[in-house]
Structures are given as structure tokens and as C-alpha cells.
Amino acid sequence: MTDLLFIALSFLAISGAIAMIVYANPMYSALGVLISMLSVAGMFALLNATFLFLVQIIVYAGAIMTLILFILMFLNIREEDLPKEPKKFKLIALGAVIMIPLNVLILKAVSKLPAKDLTITEGDFGGIKPIGMQLYNNWLVAFELISILLLVALIGSVVLAKKRTSKIKKAGEQ
Known part of the structure; x- marks a missing residue:
């Protein structure tokens, strides 16, 4: 089984x-x-x-x-x-x-x-x-590096989304 x-x-x-x-x-x-x-x-x-x-x-x-x-x-x-x-x-x-x-x-x-x-x-x-x-x-260093990597990925996605929303706002204003 x-x-x-x-x-x-x-x-x-x-x-x-x-x-x-x-x-x-x-x-x-x-x-x-x-x-x-x-x-x-x-x-x-x-x-x-x-x-x-x-x-x-x-x-x-x-x-x-x-x-x-x-x-x-x-x-x-x-x-x-x-x-x-x-x-x-x-x-x-x-x-x-x-x-x-x-x-x-x-x-x-x-x-x-x-x-x-x-x-x-x-x-x-x-x-x-x-x-x-x-x-x-x-494994403390690897553990902390992974947490930093996840934080950078989260910040990167927020920056990309912010750029996108600013493009949409500019397009809407025109």
C-alpha cells in the first residue's frame, strides 16, 4: 500500500x-x-x-x-x-x-x-x-541569503508593477 x-x-x-x-x-x-x-x-x-x-x-x-x-x-x-x-x-x-x-x-x-x-x-x-x-x-548564512533573495524578488515585483501602473495612468491622461 x-x-x-x-x-x-x-x-x-x-x-x-x-x-x-x-x-x-x-x-x-x-x-x-x-x-x-x-x-x-x-x-x-x-x-x-x-x-x-x-x-x-x-x-x-x-x-x-x-x-x-x-x-x-x-x-x-x-x-x-x-x-x-x-x-x-x-x-x-x-x-x-x-x-x-x-x-x-x-x-x-x-x-x-x-x-x-x-x-x-x-x-x-x-x-x-x-x-x-x-x-x-x-546553514545560517544560506538561510539568511535565501531570505534576502525572497525579499529582493518581492521588491522587484513591486517596482515592475509600479512602472506598469504609471504607464497606465499616463496613457489614461492622454
């Missing part, structure tokens, strides 16, 4: 990622990202990693997707604002073909790994304290 659930969640995660790339409408792409995030959260639940499951749902599928949707709605992107991509599907197929040798290499390497007991460990696996210790002791 767990294997079937894992296969279903994997299929949904990959389908969401493909939808994000394929759809031209930013809202549909954001929906694809949401499907992928929720599927990954389900995979964390299968691993008994409760904290990561909750963080994936609350932070990524909740807060980050709300931010992305807010920015998309704030920018009010229309079909004519989007760039023309006549070779989009050819480039996606080319990227997939280029990735095949890397995927084969990874699958061969994983298949040659020695057999280990892969049962879920009890104790503090997936708990808050070990993750917090790792995050704030070993």
Missing part, C-alpha cells in the same frame, strides 16, 4: 512540475507548483518526517504559494505581456533528452549501492530539534 501511495505521489509531483513548465498562463503554472509541493509533503509524511511534512504544507504550499499568487495578481499579467516562445516544446524535449544520460548514471549508481535496512528509524528522526540545530548552526 505504501509503495502505491509513493508511486501516486511521485506521479503527481512530476506532473505538477511538467504543468509548471508547459502552461503559458502563470496561474496554471503556479497551480502546477502547488501540486508538486503538496505531493512532496505527502512523501515526507510517508517517511514519518512530521516536521518536514508540516513545514512543506505551512511554509511552502501555504505562505510561499500565497506570496506567488499575490505577486501574479498584483502584476496582472495578460497574454500579450508574455513573451512569445515558438520553440518552447522543442527546448523542453531537448532538455529532457539531455538529462537522460545523467538519470541513467544516477540509477546505475543507486542500483550498485550495498543493501541496507531502509526501515523508518524511531527517535528524533524528522523532529524539530535536530533540524533546528543543523539549520542554525551549519
Whole structure:
């Protein structure tokens, strides 16, 4: 049963990622990202990693997707604002073909790994304290840089929206 659930969640995660790339409408792409995030959260639940499951749902599928949707709605992107991509599907197929040798290499390497007991460990696996210790002791700089990157992206979207509204006001005055 767990294997079937894992296969279903994997299929949904990959389908969401493909939808994000394929759809031209930013809202549909954001929906694809949401499907992928929720599927990954389900995979964390299968691993008994409760904290990561909750963080994936609350932070990524909740807060980050709300931010992305807010920015998309704030920018009010229309079909004519989007760039023309006549070779989009050819480039996606080319990227997939280029990735095949890397995927084969990874699958061969994983298949040659020695057999280990892969049962879920009890104790503090997936708990808050070990993750917090790792995050704030070993990854503090990366954590802060990511927060700065998100802030810059938010400021950039506001600046773009402000330019757009000023163009619309100037056009309306004429």
C-alpha cells in the first residue's frame, strides 16, 4: 500500500512540475507548483518526517504559494505581456533528452549501492530539534541569503508593477 501511495505521489509531483513548465498562463503554472509541493509533503509524511511534512504544507504550499499568487495578481499579467516562445516544446524535449544520460548514471549508481535496512528509524528522526540545530548552526548564512533573495524578488515585483501602473495612468491622461 505504501509503495502505491509513493508511486501516486511521485506521479503527481512530476506532473505538477511538467504543468509548471508547459502552461503559458502563470496561474496554471503556479497551480502546477502547488501540486508538486503538496505531493512532496505527502512523501515526507510517508517517511514519518512530521516536521518536514508540516513545514512543506505551512511554509511552502501555504505562505510561499500565497506570496506567488499575490505577486501574479498584483502584476496582472495578460497574454500579450508574455513573451512569445515558438520553440518552447522543442527546448523542453531537448532538455529532457539531455538529462537522460545523467538519470541513467544516477540509477546505475543507486542500483550498485550495498543493501541496507531502509526501515523508518524511531527517535528524533524528522523532529524539530535536530533540524533546528543543523539549520542554525551549519546553514545560517544560506538561510539568511535565501531570505534576502525572497525579499529582493518581492521588491522587484513591486517596482515592475509600479512602472506598469504609471504607464497606465499616463496613457489614461492622454
